[in-house]
Amino acid sequence: MSDPKFTIGEMCEMFDVTPRTLRFYEAKELLAPERVGQKRLFTKSDRARLKLILQGKRFGFSLEEIRQLLNLYYxxxxxxxxxxxxxxxxxxxxxxxxxxxxxxxxxxxxxxxxxxxxxxxxxxxxxxxxxx
Amino acid sequence: MSDPKFTIGEMCEMFDVTPRTLRFYEAKELLAPERVGQKRLFTKSDRARLKLILQGKRFGFSLEEIRQLLNLYYxxxxxxxxxxxxxxxxxxxxxxxxxxxxxxxxxxxxxxxxxxxxxxxxxxxxxxxxxx
DNA sequence: TGATTGATTGACGTTAACGTAAGGCATCCC
DNA sequence: GGGATGCCTTACGTTAACGTCAATCAATCA
CATH class of the missing domain: 1.20.5 (Single alpha-helices involved in coiled-coils or other helix-helix interfaces)
Incomplete structure (x- = not known):
């Protein structure tokens, strides 16, 4: 059983964010979900990154600062x-x-x-x- | 020697902020400097409050959240x-x-x-x- | 006394981080 | 086969927290 992948709706429920937020983070290159046709599929990596993003936000970091830091984890x-x-x-x-x-x-x-x-x-x- | 009072320029240098920022905080009722004619004079209280404001910002609090908390110190x-x-x-x-x-x-x-x-x-x- | 310095009040501009509405595919269910 | 559902892109709107002029006034300095 390889790691499960989630739709945008599932992700939103898991992390209590809106679809707009996830698409926005993708546009800002903080996330890079896979695609099946048009639809996004969020992998384990995306989930880990999103967790770090939301954490960073609570510490008062900007998305740009967070984006740079994220590379450290990959x-x-x-x-x-x-x-x-x-x-x-x-x-x-x-x-x-x-x-x-x-x-x-x-x-x-x-x-x-x-x-x-x-x-x-x-x-x-x-x-x-x-x-x- | 009562506590010294500072002009907006002096405050800006002390706390590394711009005049606009201090006037903005006053407009948002986070600061309430005295007046001599038109000019602002920042008291000890204002300095303490400003310190708390800048601290709060680093913790990721919004100015509105900070404003409410400030009452606690007075x-x-x-x-x-x-x-x-x-x-x-x-x-x-x-x-x-x-x-x-x-x-x-x-x-x-x-x-x-x-x-x-x-x-x-x-x-x-x-x-x-x-x-x- | 005329120019520089430092302050003032508007008022419009800007950036980040999304919100929201419009219009369009694809799939599932009865 | 026609809603309902869930996703997509495009694009304009919004809020917070200031930035950036512009015009003005008061004190000071040469």
């Missing part, structure tokens, strides 16, 4: 020069993501403190919050 | 009902940020592995990378 038959660039780009993005995580942790800490303040203020006003 | 004289809503919103955002951080950590791990793969492939091709 290092197959790139030329050495290009591969080296892809690798370097990956290192930069890794650094960016790590610093973003650190910044995020700080922001989380700050927000926690603010929430404690909020709880205090509300308690003083006699408001009872749902127990956590 | 809990002063809100009505109790509204304060409670602000607080609840803060809790939701906290949860979102925490899960984003977790997701980010996973993505970082994956990316690290891919980079190791890349190093291996490049090494096999005889490419020497700059020592880290």
């Amino acid at each position: 290092l197959g038959d790139q030329q050495t020069t290009q591969l080296t660039q892809t690798y370097q780009l990956g290192r930069e993005r890794l650094a960016a993501m790590e610093s973003q995580r650190d910044e995020l942790n700080n922001a989380i800490e700050d927000l926690r403190e603010q929430l404690l303040w909020g709880e205090k203020v509300l308690a003083d006003r006699g408001v009872k919050l749902a127990a956590e | 809990l002063g004289d809100q009505q109790t009902t509204q304060l409670t809503q602000t607080y609840q919103l803060g809790r939701e955002r906290l949860a979102a940020m925490e899960s984003q951080r977790d997701e980010l950590n996973n993505a970082i791990e994956d990316l690290r592995e891919q980079l190791l793969w890349g190093e291996k492939v490049l090494a096999d091709r005889g490419v020497k990378l700059a020592a880290e």
Whole structure:
């Protein structure tokens, strides 16, 4: 049993996106589904890429940034020069993501403190919050 | 020495943004600089808010989402009902940020592995990378 | 005092990331 | 065989987040 392939509708349901979105990503060369006649068939590779795309979006990356990073996950038959660039780009993005995580942790800490303040203020006003 | 206040130009240099951006944020009610005649003067509060705004943007939040969260950091004289809503919103955002951080950590791990793969492939091709 | 510098308010332009509507194949079901 | 369904392409519309003029005003500097 080779890996199953999915229609655009099935993909949309799986990942909670619209057909327009998938076609748009294909136009932007983030996806490259197979074709049977006119119809698209999304392979395992497409699913993996889409997952990475949606993940990247949640981190605030643009589609163009994501597109470049995606090559890193398919290092197959790139030329050495290009591969080296892809690798370097990956290192930069890794650094960016790590610093973003650190910044995020700080922001989380700050927000926690603010929430404690909020709880205090509300308690003083006699408001009872749902127990956590 | 009360807290210093800055012109729009000074703010732009400090935070590496354009005047248009600051005026835009004011129009969207994310900032509320004082006025001396026509000119804006950005206070300590504005600087703190701007910092939060830029941070939020890096996390992928929209300006509207950020605007709502900002109220949490200025809990002063809100009505109790509204304060409670602000607080609840803060809790939701906290949860979102925490899960984003977790997701980010996973993505970082994956990316690290891919980079190791890349190093291996490049090494096999005889490419020497700059020592880290 | 006249020119430069830095600020202001419109108002229209731009880019990213899709949404939405129109019109047209192909297949399946009764 | 004629809807219904699901897909396709083409193309214009939309929203967020600013960019980019243009015209104006106020202070400052030579």
